[in-house]
């Protein structure tokens with residue numbers, strides 16, 4: 001039976017049986033991640049101080065966890081009788097699987113391992129009122145609906161990452177983060193410990209890593225693309241002592257979470273090089289980086305560096321029982337290697353073709369060392385460059401190409417493509433969102449992620465171990481902000497990696513998110529709540545334009561105004577698209593019967609002559625930056641001044657594009673305007689010039705060139721073209737064609753040098 005059907009049945013039974021009990025009863029089970037099967041049985045178990053818990057050493061972690069949870073969570077005291085039983089069941093196939101059976105007089109947890117039982121406990125935890133989370137459940141007893149759940153994960157690797165290099169967070173916070181992973185049945189914490197901006201793990205043999213590499217002099221203020229760069233002038237940093245690391249690892253072990261440390265090499269090493277300049281190619285004294293990006297000071301391939309790295313890793317492996325050590329491998333510019341005698345010698349001596357093969361040599365050598373210590377390596381997908389180290393697992397972040405290549409080579413893969421797994425991207429287009437790195441990754445997109453790339457054959461797909469959400473913290477200086485970016489997207493990721501496809505249902509999921517948010521409140525975890533946010537869209541039908549509103553949760557009512565007045569419960573109820581014939585300001589919000597739930601939605605439609613026309617573009621926008629489709633360029637709505645990942649900008653990667661606008665009829669026009677985005681840190685460059693061609697009412701064609709007003713350090717580059725020809729002043733046109741060349745290859749010295757640039761274009765305004 002599908003999950004949904006069972007829930008319907010459950011509501012019915014609850015209705016019937018609620019009248020049987022006067023006690024405080026649990027609500028409809030709303031578990032995240034959705035379990036495989038859930039059957040509601042008749043009756044309730046009364047949890048009170050007569051209930052006991054019993055388990056043997058096979059279930060030490062899960063049993064201890066549950067006992068402590070119940071005791072800390074409420075005033076209910078537990079006896080030693082065995083009403084809550086843990087049973088070893090070897091017939092359960094998946095070592096992480098479990099069965100949870102709540103009967104009127106017992107709770108029976110069956111699993112093959114302690115880990116499986118631990119996940120049964122997390123499910124049980126979600127069946128209890130959120131007040132258990134902070135000990136504020138003050139009733140003397142609780143009726144728990146009888147229920148049978150059988151469950152097991154889809155993927156064996158279920159992870160969350162956290163970058164503590166860019167910003168650092170307290171030990172307590174790291175523990176709380178691990179707690180959240182465990183609650184969502186995730187089993188891996190990828191701890192990104194070293195960066196250009198700070199080295200965060202104590203290495204006893206190299207004290208300057210603590211004294212120098214752990215601190216930067218100051219930090220960039222605002223967004224990287226705000227020019228000129230400004231800094232806060234405040235020293236920032238710190239590191240985790242080995243004692244703290246051990247405590248965190250032990251804490252994670254007690255929650256069946258594996259901590260995988262990442263020690264970045266050969267790139268993202270500027271902090272280490274600032275402490276020990278010899279580790280670089282130039283020997284130059286550099287500072288710990290104070291802004292974000294990719295830096296040229298990477299480890300040199302000389303013997304001395306390997307000695308250092310092996311010493312560091314030798315200390316690291318003693319701290320982390322994990323089978324894997326992450327060695328980074330991403331974003332290592334080869335500039336310094338090209339001009340370094342020692343690196344060039346290495347290339348010659350080892351018979352390597354180029355610097356890419358030197359990267360492979362570097363990674364393979366480190367892999368050998370770690371293999372000799374009984375560890376395996378994981379690296380970002382750049383480790384495919386110049387050949388893959390023999391036993392490496394690839395973490396695919398630059399799309400899925402690396403994953404496909406690695407799986408075909410029979411290497412294990414973990415999926416973290418930026419498109420679905422980068423939780424540092426914006427999660428809403430609301431202009432009030434706190435500054436983020438860029439991009440757009442809403443909850444639904446994470447939810448719909450399928451870790452198995454469609455290109456892989458069934459046998460090759462077994463190399464996909466799972467997926468992970470990444471939290472890069474350039475723009476997350478506080479713990480609150482990390483939580484805001486992590487939740488609720490971590491919920492979605494947990495369901496991506498745990499739940500079976502047939503149990504995935506987005507409308508049902510967001511209702512569970514709404515419910516789960518109460519638990520986050522009690523846990524004092526900050527989260528983004530876009531469930532009541534409104535989305536708007538201009539639509540055209542039979543040459544008429546309308547504005548359509550929608551919100552995430554289908555059972556909510558939207559109210560709106562179009563005259564600029566504030567929206568409230570007396571405003572119009574939205575029931576059909578709003579006709580648009582002129583400049584219009586729409587204000588809308590979701591209300592329940594008493595109050596506004598989400599933030600207020602504002603949209604200004606600047607009506608112009610191309611609104612509702614036909615637009616075609618000869619290339620498809622990149623799927624991550626497809627805005628509102630080509631029509632979004634003539635919908636009367638301007639994109640954000642600072643966020644190219646919103647619903648209005650269109651992004652194209654490395655392509656020349658041709659845009660054709662066909663007006664409904666020949667009309668008199670005076671000017672055409674648009675703007676391009678410059679975000680050079682994100683590889684986005686405005687073109688220098690645009691070609692325009694338009695067809696006049698007499699059938700003649702006019703072509704012209706438009707210079708882009710592209711000023712150094714300005715994010716926005718405009719064009720504003722006036723239609724004039726020597727012969728005619730009142731120009732009537734039916735068709736306008738814009739040819740927009742791509743900027744080309746990103747020049748040396750810039751981020752993404754050698755790669756193709758992106759083109760981002762906004763509303764095309766015709767007057």
Ligand code: ACM
Pocket residue numbers: 330331380397
């Ligand atoms: C990465 O985001 N540089 C792995």
Ligand code: ZN
Pocket residue numbers: 280281299300301302336337340341342343
């Ligand atoms: Zn070198």
